[in-house]
Amino acid sequence: MPILTGDQELEQRNRLPTLMEVLGRRTLAPVDLFSFYIYMRDQQRSVDYLDFWLDVSQHMSLCRHYVRELRRSMLVETPDMEKATSKRSSALLENFGESLGEAESHPSSNEKRSSEQRLSAFLRHQHKDSSGTNQSPAHSMTSQHSNMNFSRPSHEPKPSPHSEGPTRPSFMGSDQPQTDSNSPGHTVARQDIKASAEKILYTFILPGSEREIVLPQSMLNRIIHSIEEEGRDDPEVFDDAKDYVFQAMERDAFPGFLQAKALGNLVPLSVLIRLIIGLASLMAGFWGGFFMILRSIPRHTRCWLILPFTIGCYFLVSYQYKIDVVAAYLGFSEYTFMSWARIREPFVRKLLLTRAMMASLMFVAAAVALSVLFIFVPGADF
Numbered sequence: 001m002p003i004l005t006g007d008q009e010l011e012q013r014n015r016l017p018t019l020m021e022v023l024g025r026r027t028l029a030p031v032d033l034f035s036f037y038i039y040m041r042d043q044q045r046s047v048d049y050l051d052f053w054l055d056v057s058q059h060m061s062l063c064r065h066y067v068r069e070l071r072r073s074m075l076v077e078t079p080d081m082e083k084a085t086s087k088r089s090s091a092l093l094e095n096f097g098e099s100l101g102e103a104e105s106h107p108s109s110n111e112k113r114s115s116e117q118r119l120s121a122f123l124r125h126q127h128k129d130s131s132g133t134n135q136s137p138a139h140s141m142t143s144q145h146s147n148m149n150f151s152r153p154s155h156e157p158k159p160s161p162h163s164e165g166p167t168r169p170s171f172m173g174s175d176q177p178q179t180d181s182n183s184p185g186h187t188v189a190r191q192d193i194k195a196s197a198e199k200i201l202y203t204f205i206l207p208g209s210e211r212e213i214v215l216p217q218s219m220l221n222r223i224i225h226s227i228e229e230e231g232r233d234d235p236e237v238f239d240d241a242k243d244y245v246f247q248a249m250e251r252d253a254f255p256g257f258l259q260a261k262a263l264g265n266l267v268p269l270s271v272l273i274r275l276i277i278g279l280a281s282l283m284a285g286f287w288g289g290f291f292m293i294l295r296s297i298p299r300h301t302r303c304w305l306i307l308p309f310t311i312g313c314y315f316l317v318s319y320q321y322k323i324d325v326v327a328a329y330l331g332f333s334e335y336t337f338m339s340w341a342r343i344r345e346p347f348v349r350k351l352l353l354t355r356a357m358m359a360s361l362m363f364v365a366a367a368v369a370l371s372v373l374f375i376f377v378p379g380a381d382f
Contacts, residue, residue: 014347016258019250023053028344030261030333038335039257043268046253048211049245052204056242059196060235063119066188120236123193197233205241215241262348263355264322265333271322278315285309289374296379306371313367321359328356 017027022036029035041047204213205223215223219240226232260267266274285308292302318324327333331349332340343349 019254044253056238120234123234194233269337274315275319281308281312302375309370310367317363325356328352
């Protein structure tokens with residue numbers, strides 16, 4: 001089966017994206033990861049769950065990078081005699097290296113899951129063999145225990161006054177692990193992996209932590225025991241919690257996100273403002289219309305009523321459909337109040353154009369009906 005490129009996948013995906021596609025950065029605005037992050041932060045007020053999922057994913061990337069570097073150093077720098085003393089580790093490392101390329105070329109297939117299990121098995125085996133001593137690639141043996149440098153991507157939003165608590169830097173901007181390691185070339189060391197696992201534990205898992213997420217008690221105890229008692233740092237420690245958080249987001253948050261971004265192009269504050277403006281304009285139109293009818297104002301003067309009726313109908317239809325018709329035709333979507341981004345997802349653009357056409361018909365029909373009614377109705381002294 002041929003492998004599709006990113007552009008080909010977008011053209012052939014004649015449907016709304018799945019949550020895994022959004023989290024895997026295989027979608028474009030307004031249903032991309034950046035928009036989902038803003039939605040979770042400003043509307044769902046549960047961005048901690050998304051940050052946890054992203055941090056665990058980055059922990060997996062960190063482990064992959066570490067094992068890849070370890071395999072490279074073992075093949076290039078380790079003497080044959082030294083290789084022979086750890087045949088089992090070498091075999092595990094070789095098997096993981098062979099499967100890594102397949103998993104990365106098929107990100108949605110079973111090869112990825114199998115590769116992750118092999119990676120975790122290798123890290124557990126290495127931890128047991130080391131008996132408490134952290135191993136790292138041959139050219140990273142001097143790497144000291146370091147704090148992770150979690151940098152915010154340039155396009156990530158700043159904390160909003162409407163958000164719950166501070167917005168912690170996440171791994172949205174890059175798939176490559178970043179460390180403060182002093183080793184040459186900033187190579188990932190085993191200490192970095194341990195620090196990453198502990199950071200996730202102390203930030204999200206432990207009761208009373210900075211950004212504690214709600215997990216089943218049995219799952220919580222199992223993670224704490226694995227890291228603090230067994231000293232594990234392999235990605236499999238967080239697998240159950242990652243799946244639990246993913247299912248919670250898919251069930252509770254993602255449908256609302258698609259409805260807000262794929263069926264509309266306005267944020268809630270804009271929708272509310274349009275309701276207020278629309279009602280005020282219609283009230284002004286009705287008041288002016290009845291006044292002109294009772295005073296028998298000539299019809300050519302009553303034509304001014306077209307203005308408030310047009311504004312009122314436009315904004316009320318925008319409120320009803322949660323879509324700005326003009327912006328939809330121009331291909332823009334609002335991701336924060338009065339901040340617009342171009343719609344780049346092909347199917348979403350077609351969907352919004354269809355809804356904009358429906359909204360246009362309703363807006364024109366309502367505005368014309370009200371204008372004709374109040375302009376051509378006879379005056380009170382007829």
